[in-house]
Each structure stands twice: as C-alpha cells, then as structure tokens.
Amino acid sequence: MFGSLYFSEVAGYVPCVYCWYQRILMYPLVAILTVGLLRRDKGLAAYVLPFSLLGIGVSTYHYLLQKTQLFDSSAVCQVGVPCTSIWINWFDFVTIPFLALTAFLIITGLTLIALQAGEPDSSEPVPGGRVWLPVVAAILLGLVIVGVYGLLNRPTATVQTFSELSVVETAAQHATSANLPANLDGAALYQSACAVCHGQEMEGVAGLGSALQRNETISRQSDDELLTFIRQGLAANHPTNASGVSMPPSAGQPNLTDAEILAVVQHLRTNQAIN
Ligand code: HEC
Structure with a gap:
C-alpha cells in the first residue's frame, strides 16, 4: 500500500482505472490482516482470499495488457491515463501491475500456508513443516512465467513501420528528422501516445499534461533534445514541472522508436505556428 501511495502521491504517477481496481483490492487487506492477526482470527483466510485471488486476476490482466497484445487495448481505459501506459519498467519486465501481482501472490501463498497448517496443537509437533515449499515454488514459477511471457510478447502496435525503421536506425544511431520515413504519421502517433495527457489539440489536460501549443520548451529545443526529453520523461518534482504529476519515460510506451x-x-x- 505504501509502495503504491509512493508512486501516485510522491512520484506523481497517475493511476489508471485498473490501477484503481488493484488498489480497491489491496488496501482493505492492510486492515483485514492487521485486525485478523491481532485477534488471531481462525477464519482470516476466508476474508483475505477473495481479495487476494481477485487481485491476482486484475494484476495479471493489467500486466498482460501492458506487455502483450492478447487483448484489444483500444477497448479499455479510454478515460484518463491509458492502462497500457508503463510508468516503470525495471529490467524490462517489472512494471507496477507486476509488483502488485507479486504482492497478491505472496499474500495468497502465505494465507494458503496458514490455512493448511492450521493452529498448532500444543500436544503435537507442528504439522506440515515443509508445506511452504511447494507454495513458494509455485509463486516463483508463476512470476517467472508471467515475466518471461511479458518479455517475449511486448506490444508491437507499430509493427508495420518497424521494418522500414530498422534500415534508418542501423544507418545512423537513430533517425533524424531529415531521413524520417515518409509514412510515419506524427499526428496519428501524437493522438495515440500524447493526446490523453496533452489534449487532442495540444491544449493541455487539467491535472495531467500541460499545453504544448506555442510552447517555449518546444521552440527552444532541438529535435534531439526533445527526443531525449520525451525518452526520459519528467519527474513530478522537477523544477520545470508545474503539474505535480510525472510524465512517464517515452510517454509510457517504451516500444516507441526514435x-x-x-x-x-x-x-x-508544425502546430506551434497554427495555434
Ligand atoms: C501520462 C501523461 C503524459 C503523457 C502520455 C505525455 N506527457 Fe508530456 N508531460 C506530462 C506532464 C505531467 C508534463 C509536465 C507538465 C508541466 O510542466 O506542467 C509533460 C511535459 C511535456 C513537455 C514539456 C512541456 C513544457 O512546457 O515544459 C513536452 C514537450 C511533452 N510533455 C511532450 C510530450 C509528447 C510529445 C508526448 C507523446 C509522445 C507526451 N508528452 C506524453 C504528461 C504526459
């Protein structure tokens, strides 16, 4: 819970709809587990498992949405930050829903262990001494499978352009505006990658991204500087950030090419002059 609050309140990563569903399932567990453990409630597993099992479902779905094309991502999360946005991408596979999935799996695993082991009987030695082994192994195996699956099935939404781009990108370290393939539609890419936060007409969206019309940062900086800026994103506490929320690296879409x-x-x- 603190990790997730850190991401949204301190780092300024705006939670998407599925992030909220996971929070709804995760946060009550803090109180349920605390009270249940303090009261040594033998029914605790029955209160915990509905939350943690549903949590596993939502986190897995959200992670696969981010990392694969199994589901039609245009059909989900139309309002606010897109659920396919990737805020963190440690080692190329650890994203925020992956962290949530890990937490839900650990909670479920430990609850199942407690359920199986039962209350120790003072007259007998504790039963099922090694019961945790298969559970821990199953959790690790599950995480490895989901992680590998995510790594192997990264979204390829722009797959048609990849073949043309690879020529450009091997020729120079990255493409420059002079040798851009003509078929790259900057306006369409803007709509799919930036408009949620910066507005369809670059007018800005309150609480998300600033207006990009007649923007000094854009007119002052070279193409390469802007490329570097967009790759890095902007932390919420950066001095030039007036919004209090972060811009994710690569606009939350690590698969965008240079x-x-x-x-x-x-x-x-082009839109600087018009607006
Ligand atoms: C999840 C939301 C989000 C997305 C998606 C996003 N941005 Fe941003 N962007 C921000 C935020 C927040 C800021 C900081 C706004 C501020 O300073 O008030 C920002 C700042 C910027 C700035 C600097 C503006 C300035 O005045 O300093 C530029 C340029 C920019 N974004 C371009 C882009 C482009 C291009 C894309 C798409 C490829 C994009 N952004 C996608 C949230 C986003």
Missing part, C-alpha cells in the same frame, strides 16, 4: 518520437516532434513543431 523515428516515431521524432515524427511526433515534427508534428509538435
């Missing part, structure tokens, strides 16, 4: 981001940058430039 050429695609540069196409968006060109789109930002």
